[in-house]
Amino acid sequence: MSSRTLAPARPTAADNPTTLLSALGAREDLARGFGKSAARPLPGAVPLLGGAPSADALPLAALHEAAAELTADPAALVGALQYSVPTGIDPLRSWIAEREGVDASRVLVTNGAFHGLSLLFDALLDSGDRIVVEDPTYPLIFRDLQHHDVHVLPLPVSAAGLDLDSLEARLEAGERPTLAYTVPDFHNPTGLVTPAVQRARLVELAERYGFVLISDNAYAGLAAPGVDVPEDYPVESELVVRVRTFSKILGPGLRLGYLVLPQWLVGPVTRLRANQDQHSSVLVQEIVARVVGAGDHAPLDGGLDGIASRASAAYARRGDLLARLLEEGLPGGVTLEHTDGGIFRWVQVNDPGIDLAAAQRLARERFGTDAVLGRFFFLNDSEDDRGRLRLGISHLGEDGLREGATRLLAALTAPEARR
Ligand SMILES: Cc1ncc(COP(=O)(O)O)c(C=O)c1O
16 A cells, blocks of 8 residues: 655645635535535435435424523523633533543534544644545545645555554554544444454554544444444543534534543644634534533433434434345345444445446436445545445435435446446
């Protein structure tokens, strides 16, 4: 495996505005996003995309009640409309700290997981550094990493989990990464959960070779009913940072998440954050604090865990339905990676005669559905989809999923999709 160098993106004043925007990632970067899939769907389209909760999984009543309670209390509302501290409001921070088993001083409330990641990359990466990234991975991190002149070391992910032998061999051979980025629960795009033994071994490697382990656990809490997920990476380690978000359970529009930092990183990351946007919306923090039951508030609608478990049960049913429809519609033709939760299904299309890019184009342009091609998640720049599609199951109800699956099958079996 070779490392890949991301284009240095430190623009100078001499750059023209277009180059500047491009280098800053402000223009759409099709190579490291999700392609054109998100653009202009056909009317009535039922795209199998999406990494967001469905309308029926969002805790509308709880959010309404929390907002009504807050806005009915003039003193609380005035507080929520004023400037605040960079770290987050006390009740929410304390609630997070208790949940994570750390002192509240280690919690930094952020505007979602992506913001947390961006802060960490800014705080920790220097030009020329090496960063270990799962392959495949959540590709939007490259929108941030392109601002840093770093080399990416792929850590292959398969049904067996992380290929830690290959990482250890690289480390033994003298490779010295600054960071490793991992998504432990219901990984995007594969849906896999990193087994406990591998988590322990990765921490051990981080400690032995001195790199920071970023655990982006955006899908934590979305286990199918009855499934136990191993503990997140240990907060006892000085080298572990947990990245969390309320996006996937309470709604991404809230833009709220948090970091659990080791003590030595609290000062630098908090200063960085204070110098960027000062703090997360106090209004949103106050509303979320009421929903989850922070401080004196009683949790609404079962609190975060109650809301998550109801959503997870619905997602598990939808995931099973989609798998059945695809497997019945194309017998032997598709294999779905086993997953015990989350909101993605990672599909292997077994027939090499199917040109997935052509099938996806047909799906989008003729049949009115969509899927993300595998190549957007792999770290090399190849056009090869490796027979993979990522399907999102969270945002459609069962009828929508049935329709989406029927349309996807029509695209996969169309003569124009054959090589
Ligand atoms: C692995 C992973 N991390 C982070 C995010 C972004 O989360 P947020 O909306 O909280 O920024 C996503 C969203 O798709 C994701 O899949």
